[in-house]
Amino acid sequence: MAPFAALSLATLSLLSSVSSASPSHQHRSDSESHQKRAYATPVDVAGVHTWQAPTTGDQRGPCPALNALANHGYLSRDGVVTPAHVITAINSVFGMGLDLATILATMGVVFAGAPVSLAPEFSIAGQDKAVDNLLNGVLGLTGMPQGLNLSHNTIEADSSPTRDDLYETGDAWTMNMDKFQELLAIVPKGGSLEDTSGPMSAFAAQRLQESVASNPYFFYGPTLLIVGPDEVLLKSFFGVTGSGSSMSYSYGHERIPDNWYKTASDYTLVDLNLDLVSWITSHPELADIGGNTGTVNSFTGVDLDNLTSGVLNAATLLEDNNLICFALNVVKLAAPSYTNKLFATLSGPLNLILNAVNVPMLSLDCPTWAALQSGGQNIFDVLSEYQIPGASEGLI
Secondary structure: OOOHHHHOOOOOOOOOOOOOOEOOEOOOOHHHOOOOOOEEEEOOOOHHHOOOOOOOOOOOOOOHHHHHHHHOOOOOOOOEEOHHHHHHHHHHHHOEOHHHHHHHHHHHHHHHEEOOOOOOEEEOOOOOOOOOOOOOOOOOEOOOOOOHHHOEOOOEOOOOOOEOOHHHHOOOOOEOHHHHHHHHHHOOOOOOHHHHHHHHHHHHHHHHHHHHHHOOOOEEOOOOOOOOOOHHHHHHHOOEEOOHHHOEEOOOOOOOOOOOEEEOOOEOHHHHHHHHHHHHHHOHHHHOOEEOOOOOOOOEEOOHHHHOOOOOOOOHHHOOOHHHHHHHHHHHHHHHHHHHHHEOOOHHHHHHHHHHHHHHHHHOOOOOOOOOEEOOEEHHHHHHHHHOHHHHOOOO
C-alpha cells in the first residue's frame, strides 16, 4: 500500500484535526507575522444546523471535524458524503481554503469511496452500502468502498494525537481518552493560538516518539494538528463532556461550539506550508519519512536528497513553498501505483487526483521531478515491501 497519509504531510488539517476559530481565539498565520486575524462570520448552529446525535446506522469516524459537520447537518447526517459537500462545508464552517479543501475531499472519495460512479461519495467512517457504486466494479472499485476508518496509510495515519496506532489496537478511529487528557493538559489556558503552537508541535513530537517505542510496525510522515487554545472548544470538538475525573467521551458526538466563528480569510496551502515550517524548525523529527522495521525503536528514515534526485534536501525543504510542494508531488507521483491496486480501471480516479493537485502546483510554482526513488527503486515499493513493513499495514 502506498503511504499517502504520511507523505502528504497534513492529510491535511481536517482529517485528523480541527481548526480554531472564535472571537477570542485566533488562528495563527506566520504569513501575517503572527498578527491576529479578524473573525467576522458566526457559524449557524441553530435551525437546520442544530446539533443532533447520530442514530443507528449513521457513520461517524476518525475525523472530529467531519463528525461535527455531520451532526450539525452541514454534511449528510448519515455520514455518507460527496466531495462537493465536503468542500463547501469545511470552507464555510472552518475557513479552509478551497485549494486545500479540494485536495482533501478528492483524496477522500478516491482512496476511501466510490469515485467512478454516477454519484461519487464516501463514508466518513466504515463501509456503507449507501455509498453509490452503481457500476459494480466494472469501471470502479475492485471491492466495496472502505470508508475513512479503513483508510490507514492513505488518509489516516499512525501517531495520531488522540487515536491509537492501527497495529496496536486494530481500532484507529475511536478516541483514546488518556491521549485526549494528555492533549488537554498542554493547552494553555486563556492564551492566543501563538501560545498554543509551541506546545502542539512538542506534543506531536512526543506522540511520534511514543509510537516508535511501542509499535513495531509504526509508519510515519509529517502530519499537522491545528487545535484551538481553549478547553471548552477542544472538548466540544472531540465529543467530551464533564471536567476533571468526571470527563467522558461519547463516540461520534462531536459538536460545533455555540461561539464558533469562521475566519475572515481562508486557511490556504500557503498558510499550511508556513505552519509546517514553523513546527519542523522547532522539531525537525516531524519532517522524517520512514518507520520501524518490525521491532520497536528501529525507526529507519528515507534520505530526502536521494528520494528527490537532488531537487530537495533537508535545508531547502523548508524554503519558500517547497514543503507543501513536496507533499503535492508525492500525491501526484504515488497516485498511479496506488490507484492501480484499488480500481479496475485507472484513468477516472487518477484524473481526479491529478486535476486536484496540478492546479495548486502551478499556482505555487512548484518544482517537479519525474520519480521518487531510493537506491534506484521506486520509493513506495521500498517502503511497503522491503524496509518498512508498517507502510503496508492497512485494511484496504
